Amino acid sequence: MSEIVGPLKWRLSFLEDVLEKIIGGGTPSRKVEEYYTGNISWVTVKDLVHHKISSSQEYITEKAIQNSATNLIPKGNVIIATRMAVGKAFINEVDVAINQDLKALIPNKNIIETKFLLYFLMNKSEEIEKMGTGTTVKGIRLEQLKKIRINVPSLPEQRKIAAILTSVDDAIEKTEAIIKQTEKAKKGLMQQLLTKGIGHTEFKQTEIGEIPEAWGVELLDNVATRKSGHTPNKKINNYWNGSIPWISLKDTQKLDNRYIRETTDYTTNAGIKNSSAVLLPAGTVVISRDATVGKVGIMGVKMATSQHFINYICGQTIDSRFLYYYLLSCRSIFKRIAAGNTIKTIGLPFFKEFKIALPPINEQRQISKILWAVDDRIEYEKKYLEQLGVLKKALMQSLLTGKVRVKVDENAEVTA
Structure with a gap:
């Protein structure tokens, strides 16, 4: 089913109408240990930490793929969880195999851009999660997945929307890296300052370890x-x-x-x-x-x-x-x-x-002042990260529904 929607001139389709195919996965036999000694990423819901994946917790061999229900998914496609973490989606940056809790969505490049499809699914994740049924493990059926409705703008507009959202994701990724690096630096500083102090050259052994002579x-x-x-x-x-x-x-x-x-x-x-x-x-x-x-x-x-x-x-x-x-x-x-x-x-x-x-009270205050400044930086970056998350959510809700339109030259190529 596909129809032109109102003044937006976006095409309302079922998800299956914008895909070339949907590929499922499986789990190679755990009884054959050699299946799990390869270099092919085998992705499960445990790996769904970010919206893109280039590695996994487990790796399998080509033989494991040949002798199981798993499939090798070429890089650059959208993969979505249909069991366990229902609705979580990501793009695989390398070729990966998947287990039975995931489905690979191979987009029809003449209709939909991969990143636009990803952001659409991310924006619909809560709705998709609510579609899940089951007592112990929630899941959605393949037919439900296929019949999800999607509004599809022109390819140039898709690319522009994806480019805007990607720029926010890049900022989020950069900020997360800064937080991680600063927290690592803080850990090292704490170890140094709380055992060696500031500027000491003479140390002594005590019942709680080596400390500066003046402590x-x-x-x-x-x-x-x-x-x-x-x-x-x-x-x-x-x-x-x-x-x-x-x-x-x-x-x-x-x-x-x-x-x-x-x-x-x-x-x-x-x-x-x-x-x-x-x-x-x-x-x-x-x-x-x-x-x-x-x-x-x-x-x-x-x-x-x-x-x-x-x-x-x-x-x-x-x-x-x-x-x-x-x-x-x-x-x-x-x-x-x-x-x-x-x-x-x-x-x-x-x-x-x-x-x-x-340490002497003045040195205590010096030590805590240094560590407090590091925590100030971490807190600032975390607040900025939170703001970026709010911005991304607002942009997805506006851009992916057509509430806010982006200006594009329909004849121009726009790269995300």
Whole structure:
């Protein structure tokens, strides 16, 4: 089915009408180990991280393709998930084989551009996902896929639309790379600054490792006041929905982002007074001791916490930002000593005996200032990335529906 649609002069078609063919996939026998020793990318839904793919988690041989239902898909086509991650689509930048959860859409180049088809499917991904049926594993049938409706503008307009969206994707990719590189640099800086300090040439061996000669080793309890948390009675209404932020396991994902100011639940003064919960001052450093252990934050306002957290009110000889980064650097230690089958936990005796390397306060502030500046850059790039994502979504909704038209010379070639 194909018809010209209104003043747009776009052609309304079924997806199958703009394709040369649809190719399915399969899984070579796992019993034949040699099938998985080749150099041909065998793509599954586990590989659907980006909108383009040039590698995969597993590789197979030509013999595996010959003796299974999988197929080799030439590079430059659109592949979509019809099971598991229903609706996710990408372009394969190299020849790949696919499993049974994917379908390769081979576009008719006289009707539709590959990148335009990709962006159309990306824009429809949520709608396609909702078409999925099944209890354990969601999936859509081939006939459903074929009958998806698509508005198709002229090829020059398709190319221009694809070029605009590709430029945004390029900016997204570049920003993601900057974030990744900066986070890697931060990790290296933390390792260097929190063990070697700034400008030191003389070092000494201690019970927690080598540190600068001018540093000390202290029980954290000696330089910061440790406070536990508690949960006010959930059955008493006037203990809840107040104005005091109360950090619980629901807020774990908010940690590791420097300051925490908002929480899922809020308690009241009555809740604090009638429980073992403590109202802690802004600047208190909080660390999770249960479930996802070792997540750290600095309270940006007065707050309370549940019993799943340990809180440190910093004294005059320790800087809260320095302690934040120091505890972040100890994540592997916290994970290693956490015990429990269902929920991992760190017992209070560990925190009572926990020792840290302690530079002079001025050096602590220098160290935290350097790391804080790196985090500022990461935060800036993440916000920019979020803005790019919003822009891309808006552009797809406008350009791929014809709500906003692009100017093209119908006789000119436009490359994406």
